[in-house]
Amino acid sequence: MIEGRVEKNKTIQWCMFLGSIVTFAILYSPQTLIQLFSNTYGISPTLASLPVSIATFTLAVTMLFVAVFSDAYGRKQIMVWSLLLASILNILLAFSSNFYILVGIRLIQGIVLGGFPALAMTYLSEEIKGNELGRIMGIYVAGSAFGAFLGRIVVSSISDFISWQAAVVTMGLLSLIMAFYFMKKLPNSSDFERRTLSFANWCIGMKIALFNKKLILVYGMGFLFLGVYVALFNYISFPLSNEPFNMSQTLIGFLFIFQLTGTWGSYLFGRLSEKYQRAPLILLALVLALVGSFLTLSSHLIVIMLGLMLFAAGFLAGHSLASGWVGVIVESHWRSYASSLYLLFYYTGSSVLGTMGGGFLVSNGWHGVIRMISTGLLLIAIFSMTLYFLSKNNK
Incomplete structure (x- = not known):
């Protein structure tokens, strides 16, 4: 029984690390494109930063409302859809015909992304028993830093050698692969009590x-x-x-x-x-x-x-x-x-x-x-x- 719990915790630890990478790579990777957006679309740097700030803002607001839905539909389900949809939307960014469509997609992406960080800590608190919570929470937080760094490096490098469209598609595909792994491997909630929406x-x-x-x-x-x-x-x-x-x-x-x-x-x-x-x-x-x-x-x-x-x-x-x-x-x-x-x-x-x-x-x-x-x-x-x-x- 102890071995089973240890194995389950390792799986949860790895999945939450990947989920954190996906969320924060998608959220912060456009930071490296601000100057490029400014030059490409002929807009000010302040306006060019909107794809980052609008996603962060809608993510923060969405997190206030995710909890009530997760009480009714479950933590894992919402986190999975959050990662999958955000990855797909990242691929769609490459097909934006103008800057304002790009900003609109990022606005929706921020809403979708809010489903993961709003529930990750709750899921861990419910599923991890004993003294291991602090260590696994630390790994989850480390994933956020690694994701933000990975997103910036991947997008900036590919943008330099090919194009920003190729960069966001690549980031979206990498995120989609990790999101599918998360969906398949993350254990279903065992200490979750469903409540009426x-x-x-x-x-x-x-x-x-x-x-x-x-x-x-x-x-x-x-x-x-x-x-x-x-x-x-x-x-x-x-x-x-x-x-x-x-x-x-x-x-x-x-x-x-x-x-x-x-x-x-x-x-x-x-x-x-x-x-x-x-x-x-x-x-x-x-x-x-x-x-x-x-x-x-x-x-x-x-x-x-x-x-x-x-x-x-x-x-x-x-x-x-x-x-x-x-x-x-x-x-x-x-x-x-x-x-x-x-x-x-x-x-x-x-x-x-x-x-x-x-x-x-x-x-x-x-x-x-x-x-x-x-x-x-x-x-x-x-x-x-x-x-x-x-x-x-x-x-």
């Missing part, structure tokens, strides 16, 4: 998830984690493109590989969460991120690269621990609602703090951005310890 259930679930003070703290942590992460990587090109580095945009683009090298953080801290409390582990992750951010103030490129790696590792470790905390706090009936709200705050943090970082850069340079990031990391530490003492006092 109703708006009343959605209201009750949202009320429970939104007015739980412990969950509010976790939502705040998610908001800050992605917010400071995006702020750093959004604006790191500014100090690196100036003296004394004078790096080209192509070389700066390769710095995204440090987001990938940071995936060891989510896996390692996921393993550690099987033995130790989440709060002190989050503090340790924050130390990694804080040290990494300070190292980017260096005038030596090697030191900055080390800083980016530590910062990415700290972020991915902290996010995997915080997102896993949602499933620990809330009862199984309401986990899908709490997970969707966590991710809504998470992506909202990306938009709000990612934009705010530009103001700090203009007013105080790169030191101003690091001060903003440091403040965000300090607030996460306060939220984490507050949650730890609240949980301890309620026992």
Whole structure:
């Protein structure tokens, strides 16, 4: 029986890793095409970025409503359709006759993509028993970083050698293969209680998830984690493109590989969460991120690269621990609602703090951005310890 459970958990771990790769590769791969869209369609860079921002926005909003459907139809079914349809839509992108049709497809793609991340954490919380949840959650989070990196590399490389249409078709076909594997191999839910589809259930679930003070703290942590992460990587090109580095945009683009090298953080801290409390582990992750951010103030490129790696590792470790905390706090009936709200705050943090970082850069340079990031990391530490003492006092 134990061997069967171990084998099942390994299958779930691999499938969720692939599902995460598909979701975030599709979501972020158009980032590398923004300048190409601007040149091809004769539009401003701001408008050319719409395929990325519109998909992220509709994904975040959709996640609020996916939970009630998954309660009625099941977690796996919705995740499977999310991955399959998003992959097919990615292939259809190549046949867009104009930019606005492309944006429309991306809008629908964001809605479809919302079905996977909104339910992944809930599925894992329901199906993984014992102390293995933290490790497998860490692998799932690592898949999101790897997917975002893979999507950028595949699309940018093929666009350079062939065309952007060939690039998005290739990404769509690769995603479709992984989605079929996910469909065939992911075990059906064994600890899922089907509920009647109703708006009343959605209201009750949202009320429970939104007015739980412990969950509010976790939502705040998610908001800050992605917010400071995006702020750093959004604006790191500014100090690196100036003296004394004078790096080209192509070389700066390769710095995204440090987001990938940071995936060891989510896996390692996921393993550690099987033995130790989440709060002190989050503090340790924050130390990694804080040290990494300070190292980017260096005038030596090697030191900055080390800083980016530590910062990415700290972020991915902290996010995997915080997102896993949602499933620990809330009862199984309401986990899908709490997970969707966590991710809504998470992506909202990306938009709000990612934009705010530009103001700090203009007013105080790169030191101003690091001060903003440091403040965000300090607030996460306060939220984490507050949650730890609240949980301890309620026992």
